[in-house]
Amino acid sequence: MKNFIKKTALIVTLAASIIPASYAQKRVEILNVSYDPTREFYQELNPIFIKQWREQTGQELTIRQSHGGAGKQARSVIDGLEADVVTLALAYDIDAIGEKTGKIAPDWQSQLANNSSPYTSTIVFLVRKGNPKGIKDWDDLVKPGVSVITPNPKTSGGARWNYLAAWGYAENKYGSAEEAEKFVTQLYKNVPVLDSGARGSTNTFVQRGIGDVFLSWENEAFLAVNELGPDKFEIIVPSVSILAEPPVTVVTGNAERRGTVDVSKAYLDFLYTAEGQSLAAKHYYRPTYPNLVDPKLLKNFPTVTTFTIDEAFGGWQQAQKAHFSDGGFFDKIYQR
């Protein structure tokens, strides 16, 4: 009896190891683990890439998508979700995957163009129609009586961009980190609700009618205006903002084991082609190569002066440590 079980187990393992190998010639599947607001973009992009991949290689490709808060998605990959590619909201989350699992090389961000960000965005202000509080720039957000909606940067990756945009503006304008700290503290004093994620904040601002201004990614702001009606909200572009770079990379450790390195790389390269870039622009992300995109799609994007996180904060690792880790600047805001 025991022998029988052993034999069966052996056969099953052998079969399992052989079948996918031959099967993979015709069929291949990859999993793209992404964050929330990219859902519609990848939904539209995937069928186009699948078709192109079939024409090039004859393989039948299936792309599975997973969406959720960026931090939660990164943790799923760390805990063993077999992602072939990750397309998340900030480099810090991808760094964490590499650090905890060793499945992504430390220099991943230099492997694709523009810090591995095929599309970018920036932080803008969404205000109520007619802009009743007359909000034009960051300085208006710290005025008494102005109520600002932004999620909690400790729990929301997107909200960290908001916080850093404000900090970067103040440090540049008022000349020192101390002044920036004062500015940001004043700003968060004007925040009545800290939702745990970006979508929760959108809800608070749009549905609950709380707040005068909502700090938002530009693509989300466009979506809110276009979905909920231009008669309700307006987008205000501040004088300076941060360049939000949501990066993409192959989870090499997973892809190598699953034999999907080539297709994963081709998939990410596809994001940088004219088709990928146009689709990104259509979904309100700023394309990295605007010259590949029909100018009609670009006319919606106002000109913004931006600074990058590397310029202003020396990269995500340092920004995270100084501002959002326990005992960092953000904690101090609420502890005095």
Added chain:
Amino acid sequence: MAKSRSYSVLPGFGLSLGYTLVYLGLIVLIPMAAVFIKTAELSWDQFWNVVSSPRVVASYKLSFGASLLAAAINAVFGMLLAWALVRYSFPGKKIIDALIDLPFALPTAVAGIALTALYAPNGWLGQYLEPLGIKVAFAPLGVLVALVFIGLPFVVRTVQPILEDLETELEEAAASLGANRWQTFWYVVFPILLPALLTGFALAFARAVGEYGSVIFIAGNIPMVSEITPLMIITRLEQYDYNGATAIAVVMLVFSFVLLLAINGLQAWTARRTGRTL
């Protein structure tokens, strides 16, 4: 146990004990042990720093305070509800009886969003409360409202069957012996209900302490003011600080366990005192 080993009416004691232990081990003890093992990677100082930081301490006060208060409110009003459902018949009673279970079945996020919509300054109820200076949504009071909502069925459902078994003859006997209504309730009915009431209280409390989904939408999540402990755990996880997250979880577990143990002890004591066996 010794008694059952020497003689038991029911066969299969060894089997059922083994099954119980294995099942409990798989479902409860192993995950709990993992929490403790993960926490043990921290040194004592690190552990203490995490669990005693001012923000976390503020969240304990809110989480445990609001949970106890919510369970107490539910104990009082849940008992009234159960009483009305058992003792009176009125049109729509079946529907109301079914409605009681709704907080069990409703996804907690839906409950949270619904309550927030109701109590937000522009909501159905919020628009009348706000001018009175009562801020429910995005304030600690909102946390309490959400916890009362999700805890209600526990008390009603534990007290209801006891009330159904309680014969009205007991009350009639008390009345015929000269007890007034208050005495009848206090000396006859209440002691019989008390153990079930405590069970319901404990269940509602335990559920409230661990609640995340419904609270997170209504709380406002302002540090030091309206952050619940489960949110502090999520915050740690977002920083990939697994050990810190489990450290806070350990504190919650131990604290909850002690409280539940105390409530169970109290329940056993009242049951003995009123001459009922558990």
